[in-house]
Amino acid sequence: MSDSFLEKEQEILVECEKLLEDAPELIATEAYRKLTADYARMLKNLSRLIRISDRNERRLQTVSEELEVEKKKLEGVADQLAKYLPRQIYESIFSGSQSIEIKTKRKLLTVFFSDIQGFTHISSVIQPEILTHYINAYFSEMSDIAAKYGGTIDKYIGDAMMVFFGDPDSRGPKEDALACVRMAYEMQQRLSDLHIQWEREGLQHPFITRIGINTGYCNVGNFGSHSRMAYTILGGEVNLAARIESKCEPGGVLISHETYAQVKEYVEVVECDLLELKGIPLPVKTYSVVKVSDTHRSHKSELRLNLAGLDKMVIKPDGLSMPERLSLVARLRDMANTLEGIKSHD
Amino acid sequence: MEKFDIVATARTPHMSFDPATGIFVLEGESYPEDTKKFYDAPLSNVYAFLETDVTSTAVFSFKLKYFNSSSAKILMDLFVAVEESAQRGNSFKIEWHYAADDDNMQELGEEFAEELDKAEFAMVAF
Numbered sequence: 159m160s161d162s163f164l165e166k167e168q169e170i171l172v173e174c175e176k177l178l179e180d181a182p183e184l185i186a187t188e189a190y191r192k193l194t195a196d197y198a199r200m201l202k203n204l205s206r207l208i209r210i211s212d213r214n215e216r217r218l219q220t221v222s223e224e225l226e227v228e229k230k231k232l233e234g235v236a237d238q239l240a241k242y243l244p245r246q247i248y249e250s251i252f253s254g255s256q257s258i259e260i261k262t263k264r265k266l267l268t269v270f271f272s273d274i275q276g277f278t279h280i281s282s283v284i285q286p287e288i289l290t291h292y293i294n295a296y297f298s299e300m301s302d303i304a305a306k307y308g309g310t311i312d313k314y315i316g317d318a319m320m321v322f323f324g325d326p327d328s329r330g331p332k333e334d335a336l337a338c339v340r341m342a343y344e345m346q347q348r349l350s351d352l353h354i355q356w357e358r359e360g361l362q363h364p365f366i367t368r369i370g371i372n373t374g375y376c377n378v379g380n381f382g383s384h385s386r387m388a389y390t391i392l393g394g395e396v397n398l399a400a401r402i403e404s405k406c407e408p409g410g411v412l413i414s415h416e417t418y419a420q421v422k423e424y425v426e427v428v429e430c431d432l433l434e435l436k437g438i439p440l441p442v443k444t445y446s447v448v449k450v451s452d453t454h455r456s457h458k459s460e461l462r463l464n465l466a467g468l469d470k471m472v473i474k475p476d477g478l479s480m481p482e483r484l485s486l487v488a489r490l491r492d493m494a495n496t497l498e499g500i501k502s503h504d
Numbered sequence: 505m506e507k508f509d510i511v512a513t514a515r516t517p518h519m520s521f522d523p524a525t526g527i528f529v530l531e532g533e534s535y536p537e538d539t540k541k542f543y544d545a546p547l548s549n550v551y552a553f554l555e556t557d558v559t560s561t562a563v564f565s566f567k568l569k570y571f572n573s574s575s576a577k578i579l580m581d582l583f584v585a586v587e588e589s590a591q592r593g594n595s596f597k598i599e600w601h602y603a604a605d606d607d608n609m610q611e612l613g614e615e616f617a618e619e620l621d622k623a624e625f626a627m628v629a630f
Contacts, residue, residue: 163540163574166581203580206615210576213608217570 170196244310247389250326260387262379265325268338268417269376269396270309271403272300272345272369273318280363292356293317296365299352300345307341312390322391325378335373335420342369342411343450346480349409350488370403372396372414394438401435402444409481411447418445425450428479448480505552516542517568523553526562532569539574547582554585558594567601567630568609576612583619590622597624604629 174193177185240248274280274296281289297314304311308329309321321341323334346369353364374395380387398414406412418427426448432441475483505523512518517532528550536542553562564586571579583598590596598620600613610627617625 163577199584202619203577206580207573207576209615210612211573213612214570214572217608 267324269399277317368406372399534571534575554589
């Protein structure tokens with residue numbers, strides 16, 4: 159607000175000062191009355207402005223409080239909605255980097271599928287409430303591992319899970335593929351532990367999963383209608399990942415040649431026979447994952463232990479399939495736990 | 505003394521005036537970036553009109569949802585000028601429109617009405 163905004167008030171002041179300066183003894187009653195009236199008006203206006211300002215401040219405060227309540231409500235709703243969307247997609251939408259329109263792009267992705275062997279049978283013999291408990295626990299555990307490796311959880315389809323790497327964020331094809339295979343390996347490791355825990359709790363039918371992974375160019379983006387859409391991936395490479403998963407040995411991780419080419423420096427595999435897959439014109443070369451290493455080195459040497467209280471133990475990791483290896487690890491861990499629980503006779 | 509019609513924006517009200525009819529309208533929200541700059545030029549036409557001899561009753565209509573303190577100062581100055589013009593014998597009717605549930609705007613209208621003696625001031629709830 160410039161000074162001239164109060165031009166009239168300034169004029170009154172100048173008039174007063176001039177009158178006092180020039181001839182104070184000549185201040186006439188009429189002039190004094192006018193100044194008094196002007197001053198009274200200014201005082202009233204000042205008082206009114208203060209009230210308006212206070213009212214506006216109160217209103218602003220009220221609006222601000224209402225906005226805060228609305229904001230909290232929206233944040234709560236957004237948090238709930240976030241659970242229905244892949245975390246990365248939710249974050250990119252809320253940050254404004256992801257547009258909400260029917261639009262797709264082609265990207266090199268590594269796609270993961272898993273499902274539980276014999277789930278239809280399991281669901282027919284377990285009470286629905288118990289099944290709900292364990293399937294939710296299973297998905298929670300697997301999703302935590304997927305989040306740890308930065309996978310975008312596309313969807314849960316019954317007992318199946320679909321995850322992809324390389325969108326919306328990518329660390330490069332190699333890193334994406336390796337993260338996916340590491341995630342799959344850890345999932346199987348974790349499930350081996352969970353089998354023992356759940357068996358103790360009374361679950362008679364363990365969840366044994368098959369995992370299939372493929373790397374290739376897919377269409378990724380929003381599919382659906384303008385009123386209802388899903389951020390997902392489509393394409394032959396996605397179907398191939400699903401088909402590979404269906405051929406995986408229960409408890410294992412089966413990867414395509416394209417995925418293997420990206421991760422071979424870190425992964426020990428058993429090369430499988432060419433697979434004839436439904437809907438795929440040519441036979442497909444696949445590899446069963448035996449072990450994922452942190453470094454380039456492979457660990458194929460025997461593990462020997464010769465300690466007091468241990469008769470003899472030689473572990474020959476070379477040649478063990480991944481399920482056999484994971485099962486062995488889980489059993490050894492169980493034995494160690496049992497040993498820890500035995501009281502000392504000292 | 506020219507006719508004008510300024511469209512509203514998010515921060516400024518719709519403001520129009522026609523010297524031929526004596527109808528002045530101010531409607532919307534008023535918190536301009538520079539209040540003086542926004543109001544000075546158009547209101548100079550209204551002030552010029554207030555100096556003339558108005559032949560029929562001039563209607564000044566206000567329908568504001570929100571205005572800031574500097575806009576309030578503009579309004580108070582305008583009401584004083586209207587009252588002075590009315591004291592010279594011109595006929596004015598000021599309509600203060602306010603939402604029926606907006607106590608704040610109602611109270612403000614009542615306060616402005618206190619300033620006016622010769623000019624008619626009507627409170628109109630909508």
